[in-house]
Amino acid sequence: MIRFALSKGRLAAESAELLARCGVDTSVLQEDTRKLVLESADKKFGFFLVKPSDVPTYVEAGVADLGIVGKDTLLEEDKDLYEMLDLKLGECRLCLAGYPSRRDTLTNPHLRVATKYERTARRVFLERGEDIEIIPLHGSIELAPVTGLADVIFDVVQTGSTLKANGLVVLEEVFTGITARLVVNKVSLKTKSGEILPLIQRLKEVLA
Ligand code: PRP
8 A cells, every 4th residue: 555645734635636536545544534544445545644744754654655745845855755746736935925015124133034934934044154043933924013013024936925914025936846745665666666666657747
């Protein structure tokens, strides 16, 4: 059996649809259930439904053979696994954003940056030689500049509608081409190559 760690949330439906197009029986994923471990009817595939930020952990540990997760999460988690394929799903950008009237904010030597990508933000500003304060948050990041908790945010922007609804704009695109990726456990790629490699080939054909 091939075991997948799949991201719950915005990538879930698109990931299931892509796998179905590759011949994976994903009908069990359509069920309205609170179960977190699911199996395809033919028992060829298992699915673990996990928070996006936990997908790399499951794949690195080998509990899951394969995972589908955003590049933003891979940058942040920096786990020991193979990133095999860009699945071109859920494209977004990792940006610094804030108030349009304060475009000079980024040069503030005591910049306060709110983010759920703490390690990535730290790396970005370290490379620039800038000493900033990171304010780690878990969600609703746009609220931080609005309430004065932070000067700017470092966050994913997809449609831009959350920024717009809160009066914020992109100040700088830091990483573009943030899409879902297929990741593979290093041992599984060897021990289950007979199942994994044909699946990767089918994914490539469907994506082409
Ligand atoms: C993400 C991100 C932004 C929003 C961007 O949050 O943190 O808030 O999506 O998307 P948009 O550009 O299409 O508006 P998510 O919806 O995952 O929820 P969260 O606030 O709970 O992290």
